[in-house]
Amino acid sequence: MRARTKPLARVWEWQGDAACRGMDGSVFFSxxxxxxxxxREREEAARAICRTCSVSGPCGRFAQESQQYYGVWGGRTEGERRVR
Structure with a gap:
């Protein structure tokens, strides 16, 4: 029996609307x-961008589900994601 998987494009499609699209990743990764x-200042700058983002929810869920260990995703730091 084959495992059912989502098409790869669906996993990432939220990124097309991300406020951070095309930005330097150094804002989000230490x-x-x-x-x-x-x-703290860099993380707050990243959170400020995430607060304006229409897809911060899907971004944060992606980070949690795929166990992204580093960076600010969906307005949450790696430490904040580990707590849940």
């Missing part, structure tokens, strides 16, 4: 060694 105020 560089090595980033800590303290610098990390």
């Amino acid at each position: 560089p090595p060694g980033e800590r303290g105020a610098a990390r």
